[in-house]
Amino acid sequence: MVEFDGHPHPFYSCRNCLNPLALHDDLISKSYLVKSGKGYMFAQAMNVVLGRREDKKMLTGVYTIANIYCGKCGEELGWQYLQAHDFKQKFKEGSFIIEKLKMIKVY
Numbered sequence: 001m002v003e004f005d006g007h008p009h010p011f012y013s014c015r016n017c018l019n020p021l022a023l024h025d026d027l028i029s030k031s032y033l034v035k036s037g038k039g040y041m042f043a044q045a046m047n048v049v050l051g052r053r054e055d056k057k058m059l060t061g062v063y064t065i066a067n068i069y070c071g072k073c074g075e076e077l078g079w080q081y082l083q084a085h086d087f088k089q090k091f092k093e094g095s096f097i098i099e100k101l102k103m104i105k106v107y
């Protein structure tokens with residue numbers, strides 16, 4: 001793994017403004033469905049701001065989530081799972097879903 005400009009590589013950046021958003025090391029899954037198509041699940045994200053908490057019904061149950069926005073350009077990127085109401089989905093709590101179309105991979 002190469003490290004420069006302060007981030008272990010590769011990582012994912014905002015497609016709009018190149019703000020670093022998440023490390024490849026924190027990628028959990030590439031198979032989430034979002035509005036624009038595919039979303040990636042990350043254990044952690046950085047340089048993002050959270051919107052207000054809301055309860056949302058999804059295919060696998062009800063979750064308390066907050067939308068996430070790029071901390072630099074304000075682009076809506078996806079959401080963070082704050083709480084899973086279904087016990088079987090608790091592993092998702094704290095993780096981030098970011099739309100694939102909103103990111104570029106930086107090597």
Ligand SMILES: [Zn+2]
Nearest residue numbers: 014017070073
């Ligand atoms: Zn941005």
